[in-house]
Amino acid sequence: MSMQNTTSSSDFILLGLLVNSEAVGVVFTVILAVFVVAVTANLVMTFLIQVDSRLHTPMYFLLSQLSIMDILFICTTVPKLLADMTSKEKTISSVACGIQIFLYLTMIGSEFFLLGLMAYDRYVAVCNPLRYPVLMDHKLCVLLAAGAWLGGSLDGFLLTAITMNVPYCGSRSINHFFCEIPAVLRLACADTSLYETLMYTCCVLMLLIPISIISTSYSLILFTVHRMRSAEGRRKAFATCSSHLTVVSVFYGAAFYTYVLPQSFHTPEQDQVVSAFYTIVTPMLNPLIYSLRNKDVIGAFTKVFACCSSAQKVATGDV
Structure with a gap:
């Protein structure tokens, strides 16, 4: 009996990643x-x-919110993907599909707004350091963080409700993971x-608002940096903003392709590659970009690691 006939009429079937059957094991290992x-x-x-008092600043508070969003973001799609790669049953109920849509829309929308707010934080830090x-x-x-979460959840509620109330008939196979x-x-x-026009308009607005904040903030930052006489001051200003700009470029680029570029420019294969990048790879890149290029984070990690090593030596009597 085929999978189509063994599933509930309200269930969807996720066809998964377009991967050669011989490479499934390798792809599964990499994704895991x-x-x-x-x-x-x-x-x-x-x-x-x-735990580190030196990181109790607005920038790191917002960064902690970004990390929480990334954890929820990747947990929305990858566990189900890994389960489907090891199972013949690749079904997902209508309710579970709606929950997945709501969660990833909420996370991606919240990150849109949060990255814009982080740009404003960098503007204040560079252009008004004494009043920061x-x-x-x-x-x-x-x-600000609550506003980012609220904005993302409103987008999730609106688009999820409409999507799940559209009539679906015939094939229930979703050509995606x-x-x-x-x-x-x-x-x-x-x-x-x-x-689709409503969704396009909504996504454009979701992108335009934070992009406007980011563009304005960095224009003012560049103007301020240009007026700096100290080469060291310029270096610190660019170092402060470079990690954020890298994350913004990666995240917004993928989102622009998925939700703003007309569907005539899309193919299922390209959609899967881009979606895999921003739902799987980006949540891994964000903390690495901020930690590997940040002396404060590396210092905090070294301090915690040293404390844990000392505690372990005391516990085992090696001191």
Whole structure:
């Protein structure tokens, strides 16, 4: 009996990654390794920011929120993908599909806004360093982070509700490894042009708002840096912003392709590659980019590692 006939009429079938059957084992191992590194790196980053007083600053508070979003983001898609790669049953219920859509939309939307707010934080740090503690106090940081989470969740609620209420008939096979809206809508048996226009408009606005903040912030930063007479001051300013700009370029580039570029420029193969990059690889890259190029984070890690080593020696009586 075929899989199509053994599943509930409301279930979807995730066809998974377009991988040669002989390479499934290798791809599974690579994805699992990336997943473990991503979750571990983000947990370590969050832990260091919590325990080291030197990292109790607005920039690192916002960075801890980014790490939490990345953990939830990668956990939304990868566990199901890994399970499907080792199972003949690749079904996902309509409810589970809706939850997956809501979670990844919420995480990606929240990261859009958070990266914009992090650019504003860098603007204040570089252009108004003396007023930085006042302009970016803890209360404001909490409100900014809450606003990012709220903005992402509103986007998730709106688009998920509409997507799951579109009538689906005929094939229930999603040519993707998770329930991403463009792939799901290809199964609709009704005209979705109005909804696709709404989704396109919503995504453009979700991108334009933070991109405007980022562009304005970095334009003012460049103007301020250009006026600096000290070469050391310029170096520090660029070092402060380079990690954030790298993360922004990677994340927004993938999102622009998926949600802004017209569907005529898409193919299922390209969509899977881009989606795999921003849902699997990006959550791993973000903490590595910020930690490997950040002396404060490396110093905090070294300090915690030294304390753990000393405690272990005391416990084993090696001192």
